[in-house]
Amino acid sequence: MRLFLLLIVSAALSACATQPPHAQARFEATPPPAGAPVRADDFIAIAMRPCDGACPAFEARVTATGDTRWLGAENVALEGAHVLQLGPDAFADLSRVVLANQRQLSLGEIQPGASPLCYYEATNMPSYEISFALGARRGALNIYGGCGGPTSTAALRAVARLLLALERNGAPIGLDRS
Numbered sequence: 001m002r003l004f005l006l007l008i009v010s011a012a013l014s015a016c017a018t019q020p021p022h023a024q025a026r027f028e029a030t031p032p033p034a035g036a037p038v039r040a041d042d043f044i045a046i047a048m049r050p051c052d053g054a055c056p057a058f059e060a061r062v063t064a065t066g067d068t069r070w071l072g073a074e075n076v077a078l079e080g081a082h083v084l085q086l087g088p089d090a091f092a093d094l095s096r097v098v099l100a101n102q103r104q105l106s107l108g109e110i111q112p113g114a115s116p117l118c119y120y121e122a123t124n125m126p127s128y129e130i131s132f133a134l135g136a137r138r139g140a141l142n143i144y145g146g147c148g149g150p151t152s153t154a155a156l157r158a159v160a161r162l163l164l165a166l167e168r169n170g171a172p173i174g175l176d177r178s
Contacts, residue, residue, distance in 0.1 A: 042091075042135065043064070043132065043133055044095065045059070046062075046128075046130055047060070047128065048127075048163070049128070050075075051125055054075050055125075055126040056174075060171055062086060063091070066085055066086045066090050066091050068084040068085070069083060077173065084171070089169075093168070098132050104157070105139050109142045110142070110151070111143070111144050115147075118149065118152055119148050121146040122145075122146035123146060127143065127144050128141070128156075129142050130159065130162065
């Protein structure tokens with residue numbers, strides 16, 4: 001499944017590899033704060049919307065306790081609405097990924113026709129919706145996987161890191177092979 005997720009994101013990135021120099025934006029990495037406190041209302045929400053192929057489609061909202069509301073729509077190992085317990089260690093791992101990529105995961109909307117950050121769009125790609133509240137840090141990203149350009153490419157890489165962390169921590173993103 002990790003390979004499948006990487007292939008989806010890689011296809012989006014390779015479809016849009018070059019940008020004119022005037023359109024490039026530069027971001028510096030934002031290091032996660034050491035020992036950031038966890039609040040009861042902290043959360044990380046991740047949604048992957050369907051494509052015209054076998055892309056997983058799901059919504060997951062993970063709380064600070066690791067309680068996870070899961071809605072598997074299609075091409076996932078667990079379809080339907082479920083409450084999962086990924087655990088506080090999973091939330092801590094996801095939080096580290098979010099904080100390390102906070103700038104890219106807080107760019108708002110990057111969609112074809114709606115954002116100057118979406119160049120050279122590829123078609124039939126999934127969309128991703130990320131939102132989070134980690135203490136005073138809040139952010140949201142709604143990005144089409146076919147957007148290219150340096151800013152959207154960096155954001156899609158951050159999304160891929162977060163999806164891999166979610167799967168690594170037990171979310172049933174894998175393809176249903178039954």
